[in-house]
Amino acid sequence: MSVGLINILSLSISLSILAWAWPSETDAHEVGAPFSSAFIEPILLHHAHIEDEQRINLVGVKDFRAEERERAAFASTLELAVTWLDDFSFGSEIFIPFSNTGTVNDQFGLGDIEIQPIKYAFWNTQERVVTGAFSLTLPTGDESRGAGGERTTLAGKLFVDQAFRNWYLGINAEYAVSVSGPMFSEAEIAAVIGYSFIGETGEGVAPARPNQPLVMSLMLEWVSESLLTGSEAGEHVMTLLPGFQLWHPESNWKIRMGVGFPLGFDKENDVAGHLQVGNHFDWVAFFQ
Numbered sequence: 001m002s003v004g005l006i007n008i009l010s011l012s013i014s015l016s017i018l019a020w021a022w023p024s025e026t027d028a029h030e031v032g033a034p035f036s037s038a039f040i041e042p043i044l045l046h047h048a049h050i051e052d053e054q055r056i057n058l059v060g061v062k063d064f065r066a067e068e069r070e071r072a073a074f075a076s077t078l079e080l081a082v083t084w085l086d087d088f089s090f091g092s093e094i095f096i097p098f099s100n101t102g103t104v105n106d107q108f109g110l111g112d113i114e115i116q117p118i119k120y121a122f123w124n125t126q127e128r129v130v131t132g133a134f135s136l137t138l139p140t141g142d143e144s145r146g147a148g149g150e151r152t153t154l155a156g157k158l159f160v161d162q163a164f165r166n167w168y169l170g171i172n173a174e175y176a177v178s179v180s181g182p183m184f185s186e187a188e189i190a191a192v193i194g195y196s197f198i199g200e201t202g203e204g205v206a207p208a209r210p211n212q213p214l215v216m217s218l219m220l221e222w223v224s225e226s227l228l229t230g231s232e233a234g235e236h237v238m239t240l241l242p243g244f245q246l247w248h249p250e251s252n253w254k255i256r257m258g259v260g261f262p263l264g265f266d267k268e269n270d271v272a273g274h275l276q277v278g279n280h281f282d283w284v285a286f287f288q
Contacts, residue, residue, distance in 0.1 A: 033088045036127050036163040038206040040194040040217045043243050043258045043274050045172045048129040048159035050091040050121055053081040055254075055278025062271045075099035075111075079278070089121045097141075112141045112148035116157075126205055127164065133157040135174075139181060151181025165201050168194040168219075184230040194219035194245075209249050217245040221258070238263040243274065252280045 035049050043057075061073040081093040097111030114137045123130035135155040141148025155176035162169045170192040178184040196217040198206045221241040227233050243258020260272040 034126050034208055036206045037198055037208055037210050038163040038166050038168045038196050039161050040168045040219055040245055042170055042192045042219060042221055043256050043276060044221050044223050044241055045170050045190050045192050046159050047170060048131040048161035050083045050088050050119055051280055052083055052282045053278060053280055055079050055276055058275045060273045073100055089124050091119045092117050093119060109142040110140055113138050129161040131159045151178040151184055153178050166196050166198050166206055182230060185228040187228060188225045190223040192219055192221040215247040219243050254278055
């Protein structure tokens with residue numbers, strides 16, 4: 001295992017231990033926000049509700065295609081998010097990827113870091129959240145290892161969360177275009193439907209924090225990506241991902257697992273297994 005991978009895993013573990021040990025009153029979303037607990041945090045999609053969050057996303061890929069050969073590959077992303085307002089309407093987020101999906105010696109390397117400095121929920125109610133986000137992806141990847149580092153990309157994103165009793169519907173839409181480096185533009189639309197086994201909901205709204213030791217949620221995600229311009233223009237990739245989430249409300253720990261199956265002819269891999277572990281911790285309150 002490379003030094004870089006050890007460092008990013010060590011950082012994630014350290015953040016998680018600190019989040020676990022800190023008093024639960026400082027936790028975000030489930031404690032301080034009124035949102036329905038039927039809001040699931042999907043594996044591939046982004047949720048619309050804005051919260052303080054830290055999690056590690058791990059992906060193992062079978063038959064990853066690079067340089068006209070197939071091999072196993074591994075990717076990880078450290079995801080850190082913060083909400084700046086008490087009403088959970090404005091926040092920021094950063095994604096730090098690390099993988100061996102490049103083309104040189106199968107070495108691990110830093111990918112292109114994505115920053116979402118502006119995330120604003122212009123519809124922010126208990127069972128519906130609609131959020132717009134501005135995204136900047138930087139060429140921080142190691143280009144010599146084929147891990148990115150070629151272009152700077154701007155993107156506009158729209159996220160929707162809709163709950164009805166224990167059901168959840170999420171929708172994502174995105175348009176991205178390069179502003180430096182090789183020409184590139186991409187459009188993406190995605191949706192997820194999920195169901196959470198919450199006993200208190202009945203005919204009403206699922207409580208923000210269920211009074212049960214464990215909550216299981218089942219989800220099915222669909223993602224469609226189309227490359228509009230650039231060297232790979234015309235490629236269209238669809239992915240179907242069934243998965244589940246386990247949530248421990250008392251500590252706010254969540255674990256998600258799923259398996260992604262690419263559809264159609266334009267495939268980068270055959271099967272991808274996903275594992276995510278995260279918590280909600282209010283870093284702003286921590287440093288005050």
